[in-house]
Amino acid sequence: MKPFTFHSPQGLGEAVDLLERLGPGATVIAGGQTLLLAMKERLARPSALISLAEVADLRGVRHTGSGVLEIGAATTYAALAGARLPGWHAEIAAVAGDLADRPVRTMGTIGGALCAADPRFDMVTLVVGLGAELDVVGPGGARAIPAAEFFLPDGGTVLAPGEILTTIRVPALPVYTGVAFEKFRHRVFEAAVVSAVCAVRPNGTRRITVGAVHPAPTVMADGDSADAGRRAADELMPESRATTQLRRYQRELARVLVTRAIARAQDTSATNTAAGS
Numbered sequence: 001m002k003p004f005t006f007h008s009p010q011g012l013g014e015a016v017d018l019l020e021r022l023g024p025g026a027t028v029i030a031g032g033q034t035l036l037l038a039m040k041e042r043l044a045r046p047s048a049l050i051s052l053a054e055v056a057d058l059r060g061v062r063h064t065g066s067g068v069l070e071i072g073a074a075t076t077y078a079a080l081a082g083a084r085l086p087g088w089h090a091e092i093a094a095v096a097g098d099l100a101d102r103p104v105r106t107m108g109t110i111g112g113a114l115c116a117a118d119p120r121f122d123m124v125t126l127v128v129g130l131g132a133e134l135d136v137v138g139p140g141g142a143r144a145i146p147a148a149e150f151f152l153p154d155g156g157t158v159l160a161p162g163e164i165l166t167t168i169r170v171p172a173l174p175v176y177t178g179v180a181f182e183k184f185r186h187r188v189f190e191a192a193v194v195s196a197v198c199a200v201r202p203n204g205t206r207r208i209t210v211g212a213v214h215p216a217p218t219v220m221a222d223g224d225s226a227d228a229g230r231r232a233a234d235e236l237m238p239e240s241r242a243t244t245q246l247r248r249y250q251r252e253l254a255r256v257l258v259t260r261a262i263a264r265a266q267d268t269s270a271t272n273t274a275a276g277s
């Protein structure tokens with residue numbers, strides 16, 4: 001492993017300043033669950049690591065006055081899983097509690113997963129599926145990016161050099177009546193082969209998103225047709241392009257998981273609507 005310096009800023013401003021001052025070889029480290037593996041394999045060779053562990057502003061889960069759920073980027077999966085969230089916001093905690101294993105959930109952060117931008121990571125699909133907004137800050141100031149625009153179609157993110165993801169802002173509960181995330185993985189500790197999110201709006205229309213198939217999650221053009229699972233599979237990958245065994249497998253999984261996500265989201269939607277009426 002190439003030698004590097006380690007820095008532990010106590011605040012966000014200090015972290016941004018360090019990242020700019022230490023130059024292009026510097027990178028932030030959150031839980032290290034992806035970055036350290038990349039460093040061990042020499043895929044990443046930073047000259048300086050700037051730890052987010054002591055930056056308290058980046059941790060925690062809270063609701064704003066308007067009901068938007070704000071999740072600090074350096075919030076660990078374990079903290080997120082333990083948060084008592086109301087209504088469909090609880091699906092986010094459930095996803096955090098069900099991924100990887102306990103050591104990864106203890107160290108890994110939601111922001112780290114989003115910035116690593118591996119399409120197989122659950123939170124990548126989930127934040128796009130929920131239409132969340134991502135707040136970032138850097139030398140040029142702060143900006144808010146819709147999650148669907150954060151991930152580039154060919155992989156990676158729109159983060160500019162020196163920018164840090166600070167907050168994931170999830171819409172308030174009234175925006176959807178029910179939400180469900182579904183995924184398929186070969187083994188419990190493996191990332192998804194396909195994942196799907198269905199979010200039901202109060203008018204009954206659905207936002208459907210599929211992840212892990214392409215470098216960035218795909219928001220389906222037609223989430224409301226009768227056979228949305230089949231439509232999703234066709235839109236994601238026409239049969240003619242599903243030429244390998246993995247692609248055919250993913251196509252079929254997308255059909256099944258979208259169908260399953262719709263059924264469960266509509267179930268919770270019906271329960272929530274009945275409870276609210």
Ligand SMILES: Cc1cc2nc3c(=O)[nH]c(=O)nc-3n(C[C@H](O)[C@H](O)[C@H](O)COP(=O)(O)OP(=O)(O)OC[C@H]3O[C@@H](n4cnc5c(N)ncnc54)[C@H](O)[C@@H]3O)c2cc1C
Nearest residue numbers: 030031032033034035099100108109112113115121122165
């Ligand atoms: C054994 C194992 C099993 C796993 N299983 C699953 C699974 O089932 N489902 C799943 O979804 N994921 C799984 N993962 C992946 C896991 O979600 C990620 O490794 C982890 O969450 C990344 O977060 P981190 O805080 O450790 O990021 P780090 O490794 O610290 O950072 C990752 C990248 O993001 C950058 N970064 C981190 N935070 C920020 C920030 N705030 N702003 C800007 N850049 C930032 C870093 O510079 C680095 O490039 C697994 C990982 C392992 C090792």
